[in-house]
Amino acid sequence: MDPTLRERIESLLQKNRVMLFMKGNKMFPQCGFSAHVLQLLQQAGVDFETHNILSDPEVRQGLKEYSNWPTYPQLYVDGKLVGGADIVSELQASGELSTLLGAKPASA
Amino acid sequence: MIEPTEVENRLRLAFPDSEIEISDLTGTKDHFQAVVVSSSFAGKSPVEQHQLVYGALAEEMKGPIHALALRTYTPQAWQTLQGKK
Secondary structure, three states, X not given: OOHHHHHHHHHHHOOOOEEEEEOEOXXXXXXXXXXXXXXXXXXXXXXXXXXXXXXXHHHHHHHHHHHOOOOOOEEEEOOXXXXXXXXXXXHHHOOHHHHHHOOOXXXX | OOXXXXXXXXXXXXXXXXXXXXXXXXXXXXXXXXXXXXXXXXOOOHHHHHHHHHXXXXXXHOOOOOEEEEEEXXXXXXXXXXXXX
């Protein structure tokens, strides 16, 4: 991979502890799976940043190779890939997601 | 577009010992759900398990498959899950 692109990906991953690479943004998610993970993060009440891969074709392709993961959304915590929509949903269902995110338990 | 049976065959080659269930979620042969139960997942994190499946479908993921909802289990995890139902 192009070193400049790799550097850009790594700096994006460090932008926030919790980074969501998605289609669209917080205001306008442009894919059902991205919207779903976005919603789970918002419910968890943690601070997170998103990156819109639809407006960044270079990162869109580069991150697939970087993480050996062909689809979006992709959720990263502390620079490490947690998974896509399926894994994040399973983690949420089992209650592990908030632990992983370091979030306070959501009040009902 | 790709036939569900072709997706299944591709996965059977990669995971010979596995149980595989493919569903065409939209009827358009490009949005699939795959459940894969295989002992090759033992000792691997969910991310690593999904990476194995994506790896087996690398070519297909570049075009004919637009979305793949994925659930991977070791035979033990699968049995535990069935026990709960």
